[in-house]
Amino acid sequence: MRAAFAMAPAALRDQVFSAEQLEELARLLDLAPKMLTDPRDVDRLPQADRIELLITGWGCPVLDAALLERLPALKYVIHSAGSVKPFVTDALWERGVRVSSQVAANAVPVAEYTVAMIVLANKDVFDMARRARRGEPDPDIRTELADAGNYGKVVGVVGASQVGSLVLRMLAAYDLRLLVTDPTLDAAGAAALGAELVPLDVLVRDSDVVTVHAPSIPQTRGLIGADELSAMRPGATLINTSRAEIIDQDALARVAATGRIQAILDLLHPGESGRALARMENVIVTPHLAGSVGRELHRLGAGVLDEVRRVAGGAPLHFPVDPRTLARSA
Template sequence: MSRIASVVSVSPTLRAEFFSPAAWETLGTLTDVLLVDDPATLGATLDARTGAASSGPSRAEVLVISWGTPRLDAALLDRMPGLRLVAHTGASVKPFVTPELFARGVRVTQAGQGMAQSVGEVSVVFAMALLHQLPRFHHGLASGASWEDAEDAPPRYEIAGTRVGVIGASRTGRAAITMLRALGAEVVVADPTLSAADARALGVALVSLDDLLSTSRITMVHAPTLPETHHLVGARELALMPDGAGLVNTARSWLTDEDALLREVASGRIDAALDVFDAEPLPVDHPLRTLPNVLLTPHHAAATVQGRLRQGAIVVEEIGRFLAGEPLQHEVDAAALTRTG
């Protein structure tokens, strides 16, 4: 009997980043692979390959997806009647999955755990940059300010002994907590799903959101994207932050009121370091780009060499577990979609 077929809807560039030679060889050992070089053309590619002898879509039981893949609606799923598993090389599967997918009994897994370390590292780097006033110093020198003007900045702080608040003990939040504690920071967490016992195990103090915001010199946002977390940090919450405090967001702009944040940072009262924005790409004339107390990166906190390879390895490992009848370690079910970002 021939092996099962898999459809890999990942661009050649991302395939090279996600899958080491060993991981790709393993995938080829587990399945007959049908490649879709442009995820946006998944439906057309499946139509063109219908009836292929070795790995036609009708035989596909596994679908590997990446960014740009269309939503897996009934029309797409009808092209893969034997589909049993969807494995996303990224984190959030919300842009892709539909109720129809779960109604057909298709299971879903994702590789978000592979991003946790890299995004957590960027969060910690952001925190340290704000504590040491690096955005202001860089902006002053890069803009042509005099040496005296460039070195004029508010007091700087070391991370050791500084209170850092983490909103959300997510995968990335926990990675950041581990690093922050190793650096000697005093870490407090606000997360309604975290038990007191779990907080003790993480070595953090569990506090209310208002307490966290009003007492932390740096606040990191790592909460999931849910209806109830929309603008979790809004104008009222930002006003609670002490003068000179900093906000770090490498999660989703959904979690913060960007307009309210812009008003606060433009006033100079607080600082910010952001990897995510309401509009992406961030418009070239956006006022955030000009502020000396703001550090910006273009939504690339997760895109490290090691992180991408971890993501690919997770996908291949999950496919191996699925085919062996073993429990999946990163499965997302229909209920989980209402709880995770």
């Protein structure tokens, strides 16, 4: 089967795929010697009219009607990252091209990051580290840390997405009370994840940690606003590894500045409120670190390789993208 890589920059291929994974892909596929990093590259792809499979990644050119006209044999798009929204088009679905993504694989490090932050936040690790940096004496753990620890704490998960659901399953190993809010979930579905389904206002009011995993769609923009932030318990922690726009960042800057809550943010919108949050002692900001980085990228490569093996063996895709639900997913 004739295939090609489509991602940018070209060096990304060797970050996502190990040498062994690339060798096996070369055995399974007739790989084009050039990559599709720009729509104009299709004219430089030898036998582009025979390409049946694209292995895409971050920076993939938009697969619109004009580009697809140059790829008339295309049957499969196997994406080596999460969301395919930046490059898929109606023209792709109209041609019956089958698409898969590594949303599930990329959810793993995000969930791991989230669970680690929840455990550390409930243990008051971040506050204790700040005290140590200021040279303050060690606390009396029998009196000053009476509410610290994870036993019996309440964790609220906003969005039973791939990441949100995995976070709930991972947290089942801890002695926590788990809450979840998601308009697509019923009580039985929440119970299967070990959680209680509650409205958003109840979740933010009752949780010691609120962690956001909702998709970025018009209905979720500003989902966590001034009312929700003000309703959080004093000393509670807000974690966001989803998209910055789901939280009203200006409102968060105002509430966090009072010291009532702490926040752990894996991404920020640029601007004054973002700069203000990054300077606050009770806010931890990481540079979109939760998703796959470094060695974790090879998990994405392994997932692509598995899909290619399935295609080569005539099996259905393991993680197909459904165009009917894409609009309400990440």
